[in-house]
Amino acid sequence: MAPPPRFITPAGFARLRAEYEQLFASERPALVETISWAAGNGDRSENGDYIYGRKRLRELDRRLQHLSRIMKNARVVDPADQPDRDQVRFGATVQLADEDDQRRRITIVGDDETDASAGLIGWSAPLARALVGARVGDERAVRLPAGEKWYEVIDIDYPDL
Template sequence: MSKAFVRESEVDEDEELVEVQSFPGFKNYMTPAGHRALREEFERLVKVERPQLVETVAWAASNGDRSENGDYIYGKRRLREIDRRLRYLTKRLESAVVVDPREQTQTDRVFFGATVTVRDLDTETEETWQIVGVDEADAGKGKVSWIAPLARGLLKAELGEVVRIPTPGGVRELEIVDIRYEASS
């Protein structure tokens, strides 16, 4: 098979990721916990993973023929991945606007960082979501990005208000039953 079909691209993919997640005109809001998580990942990559990998690659390079040296080939590839991630994290941390939800004064409305409990008026089920930054979003943990349709529908709504959220399955009507501003985990 031709190498053209199997060779991995060495194009700077983090540039593409940053453009996708840094929408023009939008700020890179994040909670203190999200900022701390990115900073910890950056520190771990710089102080632990990358130095260990550089040592492994240097050892593998000293073994001779690099063309069939799995440790060397894998190590160089992983180094590129780590360097790409470090550039991405650097850009995201530099552009971060950290917003502490506990400092919110208008607690009867939904703003960034709020933990919102809603009741679906069709099914009478309740869901709780925290509105967080793009890099922190994790639906499995109840964290939704502030630019997601759900969050955008909830932002600036008041306690007791019914909001209409368009979804692929149709419009959902959600009543806001609780708004909390607390430290995220």
């Protein structure tokens, strides 16, 4: 059975592809060269360059495999193509106000491109799930570990076509 698609924005997919290409085309060949050089120096049991290089190569290969799996299952969804722009959907940038009138701006993106410090919230996060389908002026409750919190949707924005 195929894994479910991983929704991602075009910008998020481009970042993943750029990381993959940088690791595969630049970092991995340089590391293989270092390991080869270190292996030629003789005793490998106490050769720090060889031991560290092999460990780093395994980590790098795991990351490349992970990125490859994500990109294979990725389903790129362009928020600019969203026909219903008055509701919160995938790719929407939403301005929220909480009970204390503290405002924050978030963008709902794929789970593989989240960055809470930049306001990028994964679409399966509790806050995003609570907001999907909301319109300007709607209030939504979000269940958080610290308790329930209410948010009002102040503004909804999508990228231009």
